[in-house]
Amino acid sequence: MNLVNKQYLLASRPTGEPSVDNFRLVETPIPALVDGQVLVRNHYLSLDPYMRGRMNEGRSYAEPQPLNQVMVGGTVGEVVDSRSPQFQVGDQVVGMGGWQQYLLVDANQRGVLQKVDSSQIPLSAYLGAVGMPGVTAWYGLLKVIAPQAGETVVVSAASGAVGSVVGQLARLRGCRVVGIAGGTEKCRAVVEDYGFDACIDYRQHPEPQSLAAALQAACPNGIDGDFENVGGTILDAVMLNCNAFARIAVCGMISGYNGEPIPMRAPQLILVNRMKIEGFIVSEHLPLWPEALKELGTLVASGQLKYRESVAQGIESAPAAFLGLLKGRNFGKQLVRLI
Numbered sequence: 132m133n134l135v136n137k138q139y140l141l142a143s144r145p146t147g148e149p150s151v152d153n154f155r156l157v158e159t160p161i162p163a164l165v166d167g168q169v170l171v172r173n174h175y176l177s178l179d180p181y182m183r184g185r186m187n188e189g190r191s192y193a194e195p196q197p198l199n200q201v202m203v204g205g206t207v208g209e210v211v212d213s214r215s216p217q218f219q220v221g222d223q224v225v226g227m228g229g230w231q232q233y234l235l236v237d238a239n240q241r242g243v244l245q246k247v248d249s250s251q252i253p254l255s256a257y258l259g260a261v262g263m264p265g266v267t268a269w270y271g272l273l274k275v276i277a278p279q280a281g282e283t284v285v286v287s288a289a290s291g292a293v294g295s296v297v298g299q300l301a302r303l304r305g306c307r308v309v310g311i312a313g314g315t316e317k318c319r320a321v322v323e324d325y326g327f328d329a330c331i332d333y334r335q336h337p338e339p340q341s342l343a344a345a346l347q348a349a350c351p352n353g354i355d356g357d358f359e360n361v362g363g364t365i366l367d368a369v370m371l372n373c374n375a376f377a378r379i380a381v382c383g384m385i386s387g388y389n390g391e392p393i394p395m396r397a398p399q400l401i402l403v404n405r406m407k408i409e410g411f412i413v414s415e416h417l418p419l420w421p422e423a424l425k426e427l428g429t430l431v432a433s434g435q436l437k438y439r440e441s442v443a444q445g446i447e448s449a450p451a452a453f454l455g456l457l458k459g460r461n462f463g464k465q466l467v468r469l470i
């Protein structure tokens with residue numbers, strides 16, 4: 132077929148804030164397939180906050196992204212060539228296709244590609260509400276916070292891919308749900324589009340005491356569960372309003388991903404309020420994914436679970452879109468359209 136694959140490699144590791152210079156675009160000819168291989172044309176690339184951590188050298192829950200290799204990333208696309216009996220040309224698939232236009236893989240590698248059906252659910256949603264971010268929301272809410280009807284749940288980064296699903300699932304389970312997001316327009320969407328009971332614009336409250344007062348007003352019965360995506364002053368303000376036996380699902384700490392210090396100001400509240408604070412990594416709970424995806428898929432297909440996407444066009448736009456995600460310029464799931 133004489134195809135050329137445009138790919139982004141990690142060229143260097145950032146100190147502090149990353150820049151577009153940390154990435155390098157290359158064009159690589161695609162070789163002819165050998166037995167067992169499948170060629171996928173990636174339609175959408177998912178950009179996710181975890182990628183910032185992978186750019187670092189240091190020890191974490193996952194290995195660092197190697198230099199001069201294709202940036203890691205989830206993708207959805209279509210099989211365009213196959214020498215595997217497991218996949219036919221035209222199959223739609225989700226996988227870890229990376230920051231590139233095509234993925235050439237050995238289909239015998241377990242779990243490398245999953246077939247998906249876009250007749251009821253748009254293909255891109257398999258990277259968002261019916262994909263990793265949706266399962267993250269489902270797991271952290273139901274398995275860590277485990278809310279009861281009538282309890283109050285707070286969610287930070289509430290307009291985002293994970294946060295918007297957390298709030299809607301908690302509402303469906305009869306909770307009062309309060310979001311925290313950056314800016315008037317995001318807060319409006321959180322309440323009007325996703326049905327949260329209230330949303331606080333943290334940019335109006337740079338001090339934890341001010342944010343804590345706003346949370347107190349929005350959570351008259353205190354906070355029973357917190358789905359934490361941000362950390363720092365947002366977590367401090369939440370903890371000041373937590374009830375006895377509150378549960379905090381530590382999903383992300385995006386306010387510290389560039390190495391900013393994010394001290395916890397009042398850890399004594401963990402003891403005073405007998406709180407449970409539990410971090411989790413969604414990829415370590417694979418046995419629960421089918422159950423989560425079944426609920427999420429049903430809710431999206433029936434229109435009960437809403438989501439929003441920010442779509443950058445073309446592989447060349449990936450680095451800038453990724454930097455924007457880390458600054459809150461995305462509004463909902465950040466994708467790159469590759470076709």
Ligand SMILES: NC(=O)c1ccc[n+]([C@@H]2O[C@H](COP(=O)([O-])OP(=O)(O)OC[C@H]3O[C@@H](n4cnc5c(N)ncnc54)[C@H](OP(=O)(O)O)[C@@H]3O)[C@@H](O)[C@H]2O)c1
Pocket residue numbers: 179180181263264267288289290291292293294311312313314317360361381382383384385386387411412413414456457458459460461462463464465
């Ligand atoms: N534990 C896991 O397995 C797992 C899996 C997936 C995701 N996560 C985590 O979940 C969180 C949300 O991920 P997502 O994919 O749904 O991203 P997202 O919410 O769609 O996008 C990131 C959002 O974070 C907010 N943000 C960025 N910098 C911030 C800062 N300094 N202070 C406050 N807010 C900031 C921005 O929203 P505002 O404009 O509202 O500030 C931005 O839109 C991240 O922390 C991510 O690392 C964890």
